[in-house]
Amino acid sequence: MTTAHPPRPSSTPPASAARAGRAPGAWPGLGHLPHLLRAPLRFLGSLPAHGDLVEIRLGPRPAFVLCHPELARHVMADGRTFDRVGPLYEGSRAALGNGLATCPHGDHRRQRLMMQPAFRTEHLPGYADAMRREIGAALDRWRPGRVVDMVDEMFALTTTVAVRTLFGAGIADRDIAELRDSLDTFLKGVYLRALLPAVDSLPTPGARRYTRGLATWRAHVRRIIAARRAADPDDRDLLGRLLAARDEAGGAMSEAELHDQVAVLILAGAETTSSALAWALHLITTHPDAEEALHAEADTVLGGRAAGQDDLPRLPWTGRVIRETLRLYPPAWVLPRTATREIEVAGRRLDAGSTLVFSPYILHRHPGFHAEPDRFRPEREHADGIGPQTWSRSSFVPFGSGPHKCIGDTFALTEATLALASIASRWRLRPASAAPVRAVPRSVLTPRALPMHLIRR
Template sequence: MNGDGVTAPAVALRHATAPGAWPLLGHLPHLATGPLAFLDSLPQHGDLVRVRMGLRDLHVVSDPGLVRRVLTDRRTFDRGGVLYDKVRAVLGNGLATCPNDEHRWQRRALQPAFHRALMERYAATMTAETDALTARWRPGAVVDITEETFRLTTAVAVRTLFSAGITAHAAEELRAALDVLLRGVYTRVVAPAVDLVPSPARHRYRRALARWRAGVAAIVAAYRAAGVDHGDALSLLLAARDGQGRRLSDDELGDQVATLVLAGAETTSSVVAWALRLLADHPETEARLHAELDTALGGRPVTGAELPGLPYTGDVVREVLRLYPPAWAVTRTATRETELAGRLLPPGSTLMCCLYLVHRRRDLFRDPELFDPGRWAAGEVSREAYVPFGLGATKCIGDDFGMTEATLALASVTSRWRLTPVSRRPPRPVPRIVLSPGPLPMLLAAR
């Protein structure tokens, strides 16, 4: 389906090898210095493009049908590849990183924590934390909105998923450590040998990893010692049994805590930060959003009950998710020989489903690089090609949680504040586990 909602004729899928490989290094220099520009160039060569990463091959998938097949065919494709190896080194073997044979029981154990019946309680916490954050703001001050939104969503993750709470100092320690780790993971995916070279960056990464693991272990230990069912995610995990009927160890519980904090913090904070910057760069869109908020809220604080009456605010969030999907690159490993787009792939082949490319296909979206929330109400979006939370059994368990949090945070901030970028230079996405906008200093003004 194209951007006008018209079904396009079927075309044969193409496979290719990316040009411009260096001797021995392959395409690593392109991935290290300009990864998104390099990836943007691949669809013109094929729907499945082989990229050389030193001595390894990576097959980049950008056709939505192929992406759907890779992410839903669990018998042929499993979670694996260098990305998962490096992420597991930080987050462990939790729900977002575990292989297929462990995923079902882990998801079943966590599912009750994301039941719709709990969303009202979560929404109240999200609103309270947003109010607490913005209460520290002052008109005329400049804040790094990327750092502010990360601080907000980390606090929300801690209070909703681990309701017994931790101290503000401990939460800040986790936030700071996670920030270093997220910056370092992408570097280690592109250049695994970086850990072999002594450097200040390697020392910072290892120190942050130690702080992270210690902080997570402290949360788990406090819950075990209390012996109280708080009705939250960690309490559910303490009572859970794995596929063999045994309780989880402290290390396994720590893996789940790490995964949930990441999923509840880094992904949503990136969406909110991008939204605030994009709105500032598009005054007409910002004015339309303000008009909806002013009419629907009438000056009242936003709550979860208000969200159905804020359709355009939701469309702003959906448009940001299209342009900058948090899970922008998802890898899988072929477990058996298979054929994709006419190429025969042997077992062990690594594939990267690049959702960033799928969401920007010119044959599926009108002016795909344009920030235009109005395309949603106009019915111009190919739903098959919009997959910000993944697909199938491994689709993000917290998709409703994340949408609710991002929409509430955006409505709460923009109903009371106007943010102006200190620099008008467009931000460049920083590839981490998510597509971060990087530092975004913005000037605060009360509305």
């Protein structure tokens, strides 16, 4: 059956063509918060029917959701006007610090210039080698017949990879496990606190667990940085390169800056990649043709071993599976911005201080840019005639857009591709539960649980 190509993105400036609207269903006093807490994906998916810029209510406060890829690109390209400031980012910075993923426009250029050398292409083979070792070690621990929750398993794997590539091989497994547990507790509470900042004023068990998890997480990061500083100088890992980094004036990162960058890197390296892998494993098990192609590629290229950097050019199908997974379930699914001045967007006059929401989940499912947008079709970038360059500009933005686009996108794609191919080369996974797989609202878009039977191939 032939699928019609989607229309090409219009070259019309988004401000002149976009239309503004308002979402129905707001609760008195609560606005759309109940929808965002109970069924956030269903709610987000309903918004494009009401316009390209859709007003929602976060309690008594309005927020404006960008629902058209070109409009979103236009907004995200202007980091000065649409900045990472305001109540939602104040909460994030209180927890994560003022690192590259949370800092406002005024701090961003200096931080990006200092961080960029650690992510140069020439360093990727070293990082990929650490990934290969940890992926292989994790798969060696799997046993046929066991049931494993792939959400937990992938989070454990990617946290270990993040710590090993950041700090080198000298971190004890026990320290990594403790860091992972505290990070998991902290991450489960971030989304709720972004929507309901006052939740910690209530002396609930959940609030106490979150506070303890955050404190433990910070203490671990401080201790690991101190130990790394005391060790022999070594710039072969990410932290060594951050310690050696200098800004345009020749200044090094302060202790607080270093802590904030390390915290963000572990968070991004662990949570976002683990989410992508969990969703990819779910999608593969529910699409037999895609799974068969994945196994055939892994058999041809790997023959049962763990994948490494040199294998990437020979794993094109695996890469397409990862990219299509990121299209359907982008980890960074909602990113707020705040207007720093009065401005018109989509014909709507917005006051300074207005909150705008950039949602890759919405943009990736726009029918004008992707045929059958809700279907899992790893072949789509060729079948639809839309190549990666078009995707990356507006309709495929899993790593954000504009000057704040994720600095570690190649790192994340490499890790996810190596892990998925390595799993496919050794194992066939089958769902252990007939219950629907549901997303859980937290800092990234991740399945609530994904129990799988391990079957050795």
